[in-house]
Amino acid sequence: MNFDFSDDQKLLADQVKRYLDDNCGMDRVRQVLTGSPRMAQDVWEGLARMGLLGTAVPESYGGAGAGYAELCLVAQQLGAHIAPVPFGSTVYLVAEALLLWGSQAQQEYWLPQICAGTVKGALATVESVGQLTPGQIHAEVVNGALCGKKVVVTDGGVADLYLVMAKHGDQLSLFLVERAAQVDVLNVDSVDLSRDVAQVNFQNAPAQLLVAQGWNALEVLQNRAAVLYAFEQLGGAQRALDMAVAYAQERFAFGRAIGSFQAIKHMLADMFVSLKLAESNCYYAAWALANNTADLPLAAATARVSATQAFQLCAKDNIQVHGGMGFTWEFDCHLYYRRSNYLALELGSLSEWEARLVEALPRVENI
Amino acid sequence: MDFTDTPAEAAFREQARDFIAANAPHYLAEHLAKSGFGHTNTGEHDALSEAKKWQRTKAQAGWACLQWPTEFGGRGASPIENVIWSQEEGLYSRLTGTFIIGQGMCAPTLMAFADPSHNTRLLPKLASGEEVWCQLFSEPHGGSDLAGLRTKAEKDGDEWLVNGQKIWTSGAQHSDYGLLITRTDATVAKHKGLTMFFLDMKSPGVRIVPIKQANGNSEFNEVYFENVRIPDDQRVGGVGEGWRVAITTLMNERMAIGGSIATGFPEILEWAQSAQLNGRPALEDPNVKSKLADWYVKAAGLKNNASRQITTLSKGGLPGPENSMGKLVAGNMMQDIAKFALDLQGLSGVLVDPSVAEGAARFQAMLLRSPAVRIEGGTDQILRNIIGERVLGLPEDMRADKGIAFSDIPTSAL
Numbered sequence: 001m002n003f004d005f006s007d008d009q010k011l012l013a014d015q016v017k018r019y020l021d022d023n024c025g026m027d028r029v030r031q032v033l034t035g036s037p038r039m040a041q042d043v044w045e046g047l048a049r050m051g052l053l054g055t056a057v058p059e060s061y062g063g064a065g066a067g068y069a070e071l072c073l074v075a076q077q078l079g080a081h082i083a084p085v086p087f088g089s090t091v092y093l094v095a096e097a098l099l100l101w102g103s104q105a106q107q108e109y110w111l112p113q114i115c116a117g118t119v120k121g122a123l124a125t126v127e128s129v130g131q132l133t134p135g136q137i138h139a140e141v142v143n144g145a146l147c148g149k150k151v152v153v154t155d156g157g158v159a160d161l162y163l164v165m166a167k168h169g170d171q172l173s174l175f176l177v178e179r180a181a182q183v184d185v186l187n188v189d190s191v192d193l194s195r196d197v198a199q200v201n202f203q204n205a206p207a208q209l210l211v212a213q214g215w216n217a218l219e220v221l222q223n224r225a226a227v228l229y230a231f232e233q234l235g236g237a238q239r240a241l242d243m244a245v246a247y248a249q250e251r252f253a254f255g256r257a258i259g260s261f262q263a264i265k266h267m268l269a270d271m272f273v274s275l276k277l278a279e280s281n282c283y284y285a286a287w288a289l290a291n292n293t294a295d296l297p298l299a300a301a302t303a304r305v306s307a308t309q310a311f312q313l314c315a316k317d318n319i320q321v322h323g324g325m326g327f328t329w330e331f332d333c334h335l336y337y338r339r340s341n342y343l344a345l346e347l348g349s350l351s352e353w354e355a356r357l358v359e360a361l362p363r364v365e366n367i
Numbered sequence: 368m369d370f371t372d373t374p375a376e377a378a379f380r381e382q383a384r385d386f387i388a389a390n391a392p393h394y395l396a397e398h399l400a401k402s403g404f405g406h407t408n409t410g411e412h413d414a415l416s417e418a419k420k421w422q423r424t425k426a427q428a429g430w431a432c433l434q435w436p437t438e439f440g441g442r443g444a445s446p447i448e449n450v451i452w453s454q455e456e457g458l459y460s461r462l463t464g465t466f467i468i469g470q471g472m473c474a475p476t477l478m479a480f481a482d483p484s485h486n487t488r489l490l491p492k493l494a495s496g497e498e499v500w501c502q503l504f505s506e507p508h509g510g511s512d513l514a515g516l517r518t519k520a521e522k523d524g525d526e527w528l529v530n531g532q533k534i535w536t537s538g539a540q541h542s543d544y545g546l547l548i549t550r551t552d553a554t555v556a557k558h559k560g561l562t563m564f565f566l567d568m569k570s571p572g573v574r575i576v577p578i579k580q581a582n583g584n585s586e587f588n589e590v591y592f593e594n595v596r597i598p599d600d601q602r603v604g605g606v607g608e609g610w611r612v613a614i615t616t617l618m619n620e621r622m623a624i625g626g627s628i629a630t631g632f633p634e635i636l637e638w639a640q641s642a643q644l645n646g647r648p649a650l651e652d653p654n655v656k657s658k659l660a661d662w663y664v665k666a667a668g669l670k671n672n673a674s675r676q677i678t679t680l681s682k683g684g685l686p687g688p689e690n691s692m693g694k695l696v697a698g699n700m701m702q703d704i705a706k707f708a709l710d711l712q713g714l715s716g717v718l719v720d721p722s723v724a725e726g727a728a729r730f731q732a733m734l735l736r737s738p739a740v741r742i743e744g745g746t747d748q749i750l751r752n753i754i755g756e757r758v759l760g761l762p763e764d765m766r767a768d769k770g771i772a773f774s775d776i777p778t779s780a781l
Contacts, residue, residue, distance in 0.1 A: 001447075001681060002369045003674040069368065245759050260762040262748070265755035272754055273692045277668025284671045287368045306664040351653065354660035358650065361663065363640065 013073035020081040026332050029194050032084040037158045038196040044085045048117025053091055062112035072231045072286040079232030080239045082339045084194040086120045086155035092225040094121025094163050101211040122159035124150035124200055131352055134215055140167040146177055146207040156198030157187040165214050173214040175207040192342035222347055226300040227285040230307035233343050234282050237275050240314040240336045244321040271314045278310035301357035308344045315340035379448050383455040390424050391459050399458045404732050407461050418462045422496025432470055432494040440494030446680040469493050469500030473546045476616040480604040501542035503533040503590055511749050514557045514610060520549035529595040539575045539588040542568045548609050553774040560773055561609030566597045582735035628697045631704035631733055632666040642711055665696050688757040691750040698740035705734035
């Protein structure tokens with residue numbers, strides 16, 4: 001058994017870490033909080049130059065032709081740095097959908113541009129408050145033209161290419177829609193100010209069919225993306241724990257380092273346990289994704305649920321360990337708290353993933 | 368990442384399988400499969416003698432204590448081979464519980480600290496199951512604060528005279544030998560005045576009293592020492608070095624991986640998959656789904672974490688203190704699962720009579736035994752301290768007993 005990433009894969013992770021340490025520190029993240037658009041274009045271009053946008057895209061489409069285990073490690077570093085770039089939307093969702101269902105012409109046209117960083121993507125599904133259901137979707141494509149309003153589109157303000165769920169005849173399908181005059185974009189604030197979020201109104205926008213069975217396709221896409229987002233959550237959780245541990249060691253109260261108090265120490269131990277369980281589940285899911293195993297839906301839901309739990313716990317208790325300082329704008333704790341709560345919803349909420357996990361469980365005699 | 372065996376590992380696994388197919392007590396398989404939580408079911412056969420028989424069979428063919436040197440009755444195998452063996456032994460490993468403390472904790476301590484002449488005499492009999500060992504560490508006044516123990520050993524010529532009391536000793540009643548930690552000097556700081564011995568459990572002055580536990584069972588004992596004489600050559604490590612020796616013993620608890628720790632998850636999943644709630648399958652209930660998902664990710668996390676430990680072993684590394692989390696997670700989870708299963712059973716959940724309660728009262732047994740899981744072998748709180756201090760590098764708590772003589776440490780009223 002070798003349940004670990006290879007030395008080459010770890011080397012890649014280290015290169016990404018060093019690049020982000022140098023170019024996407026918290027000062028860079030903070031610049032986008034009040035700016036417009038809410039993304040770091042320079043970091044995006046840097047990731048493109050390093051070939052990371054096409055980590056799992058075949059070389060024939062301009063990618064690096066590495067694999068999903070590598071992409072998981074890239075995601076982990078992006079999560080640790082809460083990088084303000086549309087990486088997930090573009091790479092885990094739009095590029096992945098093109099790889100899964102795109103025609104050869106669609107793949108040849110879009111994938112090289114995505115890998116080069118010149119085309120950014122966004123997934124547009126949600127139309128109202130509430131967990132996503134097929135009945136919620138009213139956007140419709142008639143004669144190749146899309147009409148409808150998507151109210152929460154992550155990276156919708158910076159996207160060049162939208163992956164849109166819309167009615168098509170008597171079913172829901174996924175369409176590709178280019179940013180054009182018929183696409184009206186309004187940026188809105190979200191709980192995570194380091195993310196670009198927009199409302200996107202499509203008014204007779206030209207739409208190309210990507211996959212007809214859209215609802216099933218979305219589940220397949222989410223299962224794959226859940227693993228990658230889970231690695232982002234893992235990276236964020238680790239950083240939040242590291243911050244909390246460092247503060248508990250240096251902050252003194254009652255004449256001693258606060259980390260020597262068991263009330264603090266035990267909270268940090270619980271954060272560690274949650275993170276370690278999530279990490280091991282994510283490793284398994286990375287293997288399942290890279291090898292496209294039959295148990296990917298269960299592995300993905302498991303990684304997703306435990307990574308969501310771990311990041312939310314570590315981010316919230318990181319603030320608690322920091323006390324009052326943790327609630328200031330100046331300290332970075334809130335940025336991780338915000339990101340943890342954005343990621344917890346980005347691909348469907350925790351309760352939805354819990355339900356998916358239970359549906360994917362084998363009958364008990366097979367465990 | 369790769370979950371397959373190397374060719375050498377596959378060959379070793381094949382050998383292990385062949386041996387088990389040809390020699391395991393297959394007549395016990397059906398009973399062993401029905402072993403409840405904390406209980407080895409051997410049907411109409413005597414559990415201890417069946418355990419000793421399987422152990423002897425293994426030892427004669429070199430399948431006992433695989434990692435020990437051959438001169439001590441082992442096989443000289445690698446850690447990963449040991450893991451492969453545990454996986455293959457499967458159901459039959461339920462017969463090995465009697466030997467775990469002796470083989471897993473006492474033996475490594477003897478190998479590190481005892482006189483080699485003792486080891487060549489004692490260890491092969493420990494490996495073959497002919498002799499059983501117990502560990503005499505915890506005391507009424509020294510549980511989590513183990514170094515606060517009071518059992519006194521005084522030098523008397525070439526012997527030591529031991530007086531005091533141990534508690535929570537598993538298997539004392541059928542042990543031949545015990546590993547005993549004592550206080551030999553109360554005038555120095557508490558960690559410095561300790562000395563380790565091994566002794567014949569049949570020595571005059573040793574009295575074993577079973578403890579009736581909160582769940583009504585008796586797995587543990589109190590052991591009383593009244594003027595028990597131990598020859599000085601049965602000292603394990605130097606006088607005053609007992610703490611260092613004890614740490615070696617306790618560190619070896621962590622090595623016992625490869626098997627899986629009971630969480631109660633397979634049981635609750637099976638129950639939830641068949642149970643009804645408000646006239647609908649329980650699995651359709653969002654609350655049930657949420658709890659099952661939460662427990663599953665924990666159980667899966669422990670299992671996947673074990674795979675990472677095995678990887679570490681196969682690369683020549685050792686499991687670290689982070690493995691303290693296994694019991695911390697599993698103990699709490701089992702207690703929660705038991706509580707929830709009873710909740711789903713309504714008032715019938717109160718029944719503990721196996722002939723009428725659901726699943727032969729498996730969840731009721733978990734409910735009543737699980738509090739001990741969170742205490743034995745390190746309480747939840749001690750485990751969190753270990754993670755906090757040894758994994759995360761946090762400073763120790765302030766101690767009221769630091770740097771003062773043991774005899775001057777404040778104690779609770781007797």
